[in-house]
Amino acid sequence: MIEFQSATKRFPDGTVAVRELDLTVEAGTITVFVGPSGCGKTTSLRMVNRMVEPTSGTVLVDGVDVLSSDPARLRRGIGYVIQHAGLFPHRTVLDNIATVPLLSGWTRRKARSRAAELLELVGLAGELGSRYPAQLSGGQQQRVGVARALAADPPVLLMDEPFSAVDPVVREGLQDELLRLQNDLDKTVVFVTHDIDEAVRIGERVAVFAEGGRLAQYVAPAELLASPADDFVADFVGRDRGYRGLSFLPASDLALGEVATTEVGATRGGLSAEASAEDWVLVLDGDRRPRGWLAPDSPWRRDRDAGELAESDLVAGGSLHTDGGALRGALDAALSAPSGLGVVVDDSGRYRGVITPSRVLDLVERRRSKRGGPSAGATT
Numbered sequence: 001m002i003e004f005q006s007a008t009k010r011f012p013d014g015t016v017a018v019r020e021l022d023l024t025v026e027a028g029t030i031t032v033f034v035g036p037s038g039c040g041k042t043t044s045l046r047m048v049n050r051m052v053e054p055t056s057g058t059v060l061v062d063g064v065d066v067l068s069s070d071p072a073r074l075r076r077g078i079g080y081v082i083q084h085a086g087l088f089p090h091r092t093v094l095d096n097i098a099t100v101p102l103l104s105g106w107t108r109r110k111a112r113s114r115a116a117e118l119l120e121l122v123g124l125a126g127e128l129g130s131r132y133p134a135q136l137s138g139g140q141q142q143r144v145g146v147a148r149a150l151a152a153d154p155p156v157l158l159m160d161e162p163f164s165a166v167d168p169v170v171r172e173g174l175q176d177e178l179l180r181l182q183n184d185l186d187k188t189v190v191f192v193t194h195d196i197d198e199a200v201r202i203g204e205r206v207a208v209f210a211e212g213g214r215l216a217q218y219v220a221p222a223e224l225l226a227s228p229a230d231d232f233v234a235d236f237v238g239r240d241r242g243y244r245g246l247s248f249l250p251a252s253d254l255a256l257g258e259v260a261t262t263e264v265g266a267t268r269g270g271l272s273a274e275a276s277a278e279d280w281v282l283v284l285d286g287d288r289r290p291r292g293w294l295a296p297d298s299p300w301r302r303d304r305d306a307g308e309l310a311e312s313d314l315v316a317g318g319s320l321h322t323d324g325g326a327l328r329g330a331l332d333a334a335l336s337a338p339s340g341l342g343v344v345v346d347d348s349g350r351y352r353g354v355i356t357p358s359r360v361l362d363l364v365e366r367r368r369s370k371r372g373g374p375s376a377g378a379t380t
């Protein structure tokens with residue numbers, strides 16, 4: 001557990017980077033510090049491993065004041081990952097990862113074998129171990145940075161904008177990877193970002209910092225989106241927060257409808273009788289996985305001499321909603337489908353049924369009235 005107790009950092013030039021910070025990071029959780037540039041996130045993070053010392057107040061790691069700990073020893077129990085990974089350019093990937101174990105007195109052999117294990121753990125192929133950092137992509141370098149921070153198996157992991165330098169797709173992959181790792185490792189993670197979407201995606205709790213190093217709100221992501229503490233937080237959390245909040249509501253109890261289906265390779269005569277000429281027909285593959293839609297005005301349907309139904313006759317489908325996922329995915333599936341019917345699949349991607357936007361919104365409405373919130377029908 002990490003505790004900030006009225007921790008304040010005033011730099012010699014008078015800048016107050018962090019003001020009277022009171023915050024507890026529970027052990028085994030991911031806590032995200034988020035906020036605009038210059039509001040004290042990095043300074044707060046660095047107070048944990050004593051790279052910055054508080055001018056007043058206290059920072060405790062597992063109940064021990066960091067100022068009473070030997071800095072080198074303290075840092076051995078705290079992994080640190082930064083933007084651009086901060087790898088040593090003249091050391092191979094394996095030697096980079098083995099750095100801390102070697103400093104802790106491990107034999108070279110043991111440290112390298114641990115490094116090879118970690119390479120695999122962060123999803124990198126073993127042969128990358130002999131490369132130099134410049135021979136890796138940005139995303140691969142960040143993974144090596146994470147592996148290096150985990151090498152000595154520290155209970156605490158500090159991550160300062162670790163994924164900011166990579167493109168959004170790679171970034172999402174790295175976020176997923178971190179969540180998967182955390183499932184197995186159970187570290188106490190403090191993660192700094194200025195990206196609110198990243199914060200609500202990976203944080204179990206999110207601390208929003210405001211100008212002058214003030215902590216504006218510290219709650220779970222769903223609550224942050226539903227009830228921002230003040231105008232600053234509401235503004236920072238940004239647009240679409242109502243819609244984004246649907247990510248945290250499970251779409252259980254969603255009643256699925258049915259639609260006429262056919263398969264790629266079907267002939268016109270094989271189109272099921274229940275598919276009337278005005279209906280969209282969902283096209284599946286042999287394993288009942290959705291491939292696309294057959295539009296009511298599809299030339300294939302009107303052409304008496306048409307051959308077997310081919311992928312090229314189909315209209316691309318929208319996003320798929322996996323049964324048991326969140327309401328946001330369900331609504332997106334319904335809104336993005338060309339037919340107006342969102343396709344729901346099971347965990348293996350097989351067709352289960354369809355949903356309309358209004359069914360999803362009905363469920364949102366029911367959930368809201370259960371919670372005692374205002375319903376759309378209630379007017380004042």
Ligand SMILES: Nc1ncnc2c1ncn2[C@@H]1O[C@H](COP(=O)(O)OP(=O)(O)OP(=O)(O)O)[C@@H](O)[C@H]1O
Nearest residue numbers: 011013015017036037038039040041042043044194
């Ligand atoms: N060594 C220093 N001396 C003086 N002021 C500093 C020093 N380090 C940071 N600051 C100031 O302290 C404030 C907080 O900086 P910090 O780096 O903690 O912010 P941040 O929220 O992490 O910002 P960013 O998102 O841009 O990294 C800023 O105003 C910064 O200019």
